[in-house]
Amino acid sequence: MKMYIVEDDDNIINILERIIEDKNLGQIVGKSNDGKKGLEEILLLKPDIVLVDLLMPGMDGISLTRKVKALEPNIQYIMISQVSSKDMIAKAYESGIEYYISKPINAIEVETVIKKVKEKMNMKQKLDTIQSLFSEESNGHEIKSKEKEEIDNYIEGVKQVMRKIGVAGEVGSQDIIDIAKYLIETNQTTSNFTIKELCSRFTDNPKTMEQRIRRTATVGLINLANIGIEDNINEIFVEYSNGLYNFEQVKIEMDYIRGKTKKRGRVNIKKFLDGIVYYGKRL
Template sequence: MKIFIVEDDISVIKILEKIIQDRELGTIIGYCDNGIDALEEIKKITPDIVLVDLLMPGKDGISLVKEIKNDISKIQFIMISQVTSKDMIARAYEKGVEYYVNKPINAVEVETVIKKVKEKIEMQRMLKEIKRVFANVNVQPPQINNYYNKEKTNTTDKIKSVMNKLGILGENGSEDIIEVVDFLTNPQNDKSNYSIKELCSKFTDNPKSMEQRIRRAATTGMVNLANIGIEDYMNEVFVEYSNGMYNFEQIKKEMDYVRGKSNNRGKVNLKKFIQGMAFYCEKK
């Protein structure tokens, strides 16, 4: 990861530089001691992460973040400050700061926050690659005379389409999801109120392992949705699935975790996830 530092205290820059190098958190590609020079330098070299002081002469950190975010939204900002004003911190978050490190600098806190930012960047890159790979995919179901087989193929395509949007198509557990949801959407099957374990036991002698695979895939989908919501709260995939297949409060928890605002992650209600998947696959 390419890291840039904007800080008017050279001793703080040296401390950050040492922490980043010693803990192999990334490569420092430059630093500035004022916001005015930093504005042009950051636009020119486009680092992945910028650690920026809140209060600086000439141009403060919040103004700097706002101007750069308008042009280069992908850069992630970590605010550094000893200011504890909730209003000031709220303004920083509003302008595009996702993470916050307190002064005096604590090495463990710096490492934890930078690692969270790196996870977010890597997730965004993965989502971008998934969208690129599947952007032009046009699934053509085979021509089968048997009506039930046609319906089965159509349902499988719908399941894959939903999983693709969640970024979990191809995840370990995706084939298990297809089997379970296909079973639930088949009108020939009994629609009793099965538990997840009971459903899995219809397909394997080891239902616990199957359930764990489905849960991991569903959790990956939740993490992907949280990242999509952070990028674009009105994104149609986020709006559609964050409440339809997950508990929205848990999605918000995951978003706060990704932003570095909380240490608590969101949790998946597996039954709601499976029922939601079945609902979207039956939806006309």
């Protein structure tokens, strides 16, 4: 995993380098003390992860991230700052920075955050690989190699995720579990189906089932938005706001709750279902 550091304090850079190397967290391919130089080198080196200071001379971390994000959307960002303003951190999240390391630097926090970013990237890579494999095969034949006990464990993991985001008791929770179980048993993703096709496997009224699922997923979105307003570095918020939903939609919902907009956040059901299956298998 290639990493690049943009930080105006050489001592912080040295500390981060030691932690990353000692913990075997990745390979540092470059570093810079100002945003303008960092922008040029990041576009040239194309690292997987950029650790960027929020406040720097020349070009701040938020501006740098926005510029790079427009050209290299797959690069992940970790903000380094001692700024505690929630408004400032919210602006950083809006620019595409999803993870946060506070100053003074703590080795355990650095290791934990970098591992979370790597897990997120691995999840996306696995989902992309699965989708690619099944698009090449004919009609996604069912794969029944998993033992029942393993599948049951995965489904229990799905239920745990639903409890974490506060939707376990919602009317559409069983519908979500049914589809998750089917996807796990057949080793498929939602890319092989329309939502109507998936729901039709369980009911003669797929539209109603889809509406139940959407309402349930929307409750989870609202719950995460409220968590983010209270604490936008909360572990559940950071983990699931971009893993189950589009973070920009979570942010819109946060702004709606704050009274800043009349728009509501929207749910991508396919992303939600694929994400909940992925996290269910991890727990």
